[in-house]
Amino acid sequence: MDEPVKTRSYTSTVRAEQAEKTRGAILAAARALFVERGYRRTTVQLIAQQAGVNVDTIYQAIGRKPDLMRELVETSLSGRAVAVPARQREYVRLIREAPAATDKIDIYARAITDIHERMAPIFIALRDAASTDEPCRALWRDISARRARNMLEFAADLRATGELRDDLGDQRVADVIWSMNAAEYWVLLVQERGWAATEFERWISDAWRRLLLRAD
Template identity: 60%
Template sequence: MPDDVKASRRYVSAVRAEQAAATRSAVLSAARELFAERGYAATSIAAIAARAGVAVDTVYAAAGRKPELLRELVETSLSGTDRAVPGPQRDYVVRMRAARSAREKLTIYAAAVADIGVRLAPIHRALAEAAVSDRDCAALRAEIDARRAANMRMLAADLRATGELRTDLRDDEVADIVWSMNAPEYRALLVSARGWSPERFREWLADAWMRLLLRGPGQR
């Protein structure tokens, strides 16, 4: 095959991939807006298609059914990118693992939780609503909670390695404390219900974790 033909095919393939990515992005953006405005149950695939400016079949091809759309929105809200990123590969996790002190690790993580909360809050509300009646969404919510719990056990071990954790707390207890306080429900109580700013929430979270988990002067 001539080189010019190969180059032309690569160009066409690249253009199609770019168009597909743009379509997927438009569909996810439309779904995010509508889930936040109307809730999960009241948002139809047809409404998402109309908001995105595409055909209904294009929504299914680009992102799948409503539960799959919701999963994509959860994952991209967690990663802060246009795709799902495993926890250990996320930028803030890499920085936490590289940090030498427990205080620095908790400061980085509190900032990450605060940033994720801004993106995740409307999607979590849709997920909580959907989980009541949709088995796929209920399974997704349980999966996310379990995944957070497993990640917190790894964080607890990482914090323990600094030698700064309280010795009267087991790693499982440390993990449970952080798990409960990084939950979207905890943020909603302070930010949505009590009107805290994201900045105040971030500072509170870091300070609270340090006071609860780390040894103070003279503590063992």
């Protein structure tokens, strides 16, 4: 009596694993092509060819080209195969639990460095696509606004330690961090000036400490 149930369970697991593998291949192909050719010159047909699937499979698994870009951005941010809300990410938990502002800054500097190693190429592709494609423009605005909101929360978290400079409001603190955690800043220093990722991490951690925390 149990055997059919086991068979169905096994079949379901195999299908789920195959679907995840297909989804991963599609996203990998889209990422490579968006970065190499740009969003506008990359067609869904090209993505399908590189991923070894047909176009309908892409539409069923993820969606149309703007959906592919959104999924690439979200998974690059989360570092997972699926999107993870900011508050559920491990580094955010560590920041919230850290007692000192210096520790919080160090954790975030390390996290944003890891994110940019995944995120920067696709984010630059998104920025370029946003100049001509309305769904990408909307995504660009959404990500930018989300970063700004998240940095206000980070500023409030730093404020709670009592270590922030008294002459800086939370909005100014958030704006400073928002500008320096941008993919464009990473590209300027790491890709264009040849900094190592570890140098970038140490730089922004030291800069935020000096700019935002009390000298005493």
